[in-house]
Amino acid sequence: MISHDEHVHRQFEPRAAAYLESQVHASGPDLNAALVLLQSLPGRPGRILDLGCGAGHLGFALSGAADQVIACDPAEGMLATVERAARDRGMTNVVTARARAEALPFADGHFDVVATRYSAHHWGDISAALREAMRVLAGRGYLLVVDVLGASLPLVDTHLQAMELLRDPSHVRNYAIQEWQALLDHAHFELEHFKRWPTRLEAASWVMRMRTPPESVAAIRRLQGGAPTEVQRSLAFEPDGSFTVQTGLFWARRP
């Protein structure tokens, strides 16, 4: 038996190179949208926290628009990759910190913006993480969340979450829009802006990134093959197992 944190450790500690190279992570309209939101602020942010930074793509995209980016992740392998990639790109204002979102080693009010991308669906306690984000934000600071959305229709959602869990045992939940709204509301964030895009997940690289064992890949394919037409249409299943999810961007403010 292993804990959720141990699952996260096993899944991510050795995967930094795959995440640095992953096209889904290295690109996407959300990176530019996040930058535009940041640049629309009346003043240049001082410190930005990139929470669950992985190989660092969000922090890198935002680094030119802030004084400093603190890229934070529980996986040391990810942080070492961020440091190397930042050096290679000549980014001198990106530093790293090892931490889980649920217990941040930063003083109250330390950041102007807390940002997180494709990480929240792994957090074991999302309410604690949002409380921490609120605590480390200064004044009327901003929270930026980008993540795969759960489906609003339970029939579709159950299939999506099952595929995700088979692919990666550190998956907790893709929250649907309504769930995010409730979570943000409960944590006292004021939602100012929301946007979403379709994101195609190419089957072979999706399972390769996580080194999903062949028996789990086969179970995912069986699940897809047996899924009702409503699910097949909604997730746009393709013959090779690729499918399309929705990515959501939430821009919320400390009251």
Ligand SMILES: C[S@@+](CC[C@H](N)C(=O)[O-])C[C@H]1O[C@@H](n2cnc3c(N)ncnc32)[C@H](O)[C@@H]1O
């Ligand atoms: C898909 S990767 C991140 C992708 C990255 N943010 C990007 O934009 O390319 C998910 C990351 O979340 C991290 N993570 C998992 N659980 C976490 C937690 N409780 N707190 C913070 N980060 C966590 C993992 O270690 C992993 O590096």
